[in-house]
Structures are given as structure tokens and as C-alpha cells.
Amino acid sequence: MHSAGHSAGDPGRGNGPPEGTGKRSVLQQIWRQLPFFVWLIALWMLLWGQFTVLAFLTGLIAAVAVTRVFRLPPVEFSGRVNLWYGLVFVLTFLGAVVRGSLTVAWQVLDFRRQPGAAIIAVRLRIDDDLIMTHTAVTASLIPGSLIVDADRDRRILYLHVIGVRDEVDVEAQRESVLGWERRIVRAVGSRAQLAQVSPDVPPAEARGGTA
Structure with missing residues (x-):
């Protein structure tokens, strides 16, 4: 009875993904998209013809907007x-x-x-x-x-x-x-x-x- 009560008080236990699996999945997705993210920043700097800190920061903002704000389908590298x-x-x-x-x-x-x-x-x-x-x-x-x-x-x-x-x-x-x-x-x-x-x-x- 005690065991049954413990299971009822912990709903969903054992049904979700193992602890850390979700974090690993997110890290893997970030790693796969990181080269694309860096490429967007480099492309921004090339288009402006400036390799400065300001160009990098504005490129970083543009890359975040493209990959997060517009919610485009994820583009993953190999x-x-x-x-x-x-x-x-x-x-x-x-x-x-x-x-x-x-x-x-x-x-x-x-x-x-x-x-x-x-x-x-x-x-x-x-x-x-x-x-x-x-x-x-x-x-x-x-x-x-x-x-x-x-x-x-x-x-x-x-x-x-x-x-x-x-x-x-x-x-x-x-x-x-x-x-x-x-x-x-x-x-x-x-x-x-x-x-x-x-x-x-x-x-x-x-x-x-x-x-």
C-alpha cells in the first residue's frame, strides 16, 4: 500500500525522458546550428565590408533575429x-x-x-x-x-x-x-x-x- 501511495503521489514518474536527455538534445541542436549562426554573422560583416566590433555585434543581432524571431525551419549543418x-x-x-x-x-x-x-x-x-x-x-x-x-x-x-x-x-x-x-x-x-x-x-x- 505504501508503494502504491508513493506512485500516486509522483505522477508520470518513469514516463518522461531520462534526466539530462533534454539538455543534451538542446546542446546537440545548438552545435549543429552554430556554424550557420557564425556564417550569418560573417555574411553580415562581408555585406557591410566592415570587420569591426560594431559590425560583429549588429551581425549577432541580425543572426538572432533570423534564427529566433522569425522562427524559420531549423537549418542544420552536417x-x-x-x-x-x-x-x-x-x-x-x-x-x-x-x-x-x-x-x-x-x-x-x-x-x-x-x-x-x-x-x-x-x-x-x-x-x-x-x-x-x-x-x-x-x-x-x-x-x-x-x-x-x-x-x-x-x-x-x-x-x-x-x-x-x-x-x-x-x-x-x-x-x-x-x-x-x-x-x-x-x-x-x-x-x-x-x-x-x-x-x-x-x-x-x-x-x-x-x-
């Missing part, structure tokens, strides 16, 4: 983060921004010939919304190219690029975009995605045509 390839991506990106700025400036000042422009379609190899978004944003932030449309179903990015005069230049632009996709996957992609962009794995068809 859980794999390679710090070395992340550093390689950042340094390569900064170098590309400087090189792109100088190239565009020279094309504008070179009155001997028109730089040429085209709309190029690039079919990505990875079927992942986050990787596609990161690739699109990276390509748009580099002077000389701008994303004008994206076909999610077929994984195609459409870019307006300048400095294109022939098919060789078109292919070079495509390879450049696929190169950014590869660097992003190496930094934060899953192992399955990494295998898809590995040099020893034949790449998926990347041609999407030129408009």
Missing part, C-alpha cells in the same frame, strides 16, 4: 566542420575579392576593347539548399559576377559575369563557381558530399548552357 579548409576558404575568398576588384577596375579603364558579358548557367554537384546558398552568396560577393536567378530543382545557378569573350572564358567561370562549391563542402559538408566533390570522383555534369 555536424562536420574542418577548420583548416575553413581557413583556406576564407583566405582564398579574400584573395579572390581583391583580384576581382583589380580585374574589374582594369576592364573599366581599358578603352581598347569591351570586357564582354554573359549570363552563365552552372549546374552544382551537391543537392543541398545550404551549400547552394553559400555558393551563390560567395560568387555574388566577388566583383565581376552576380547571381541573377537560381533553379533549386535542377541545382542551377545563373550568373551575370563580365570579362567573358569566348567559350574558354565561360568554362573558366563555371569552374570557378564549382571551385567555391568544392571549398565550402570541404569546410562544412558531410562526408558523403565530400566524396562527391573529391578529385578522384568524376564530377556530375556541370554544364548548364549560356544565355
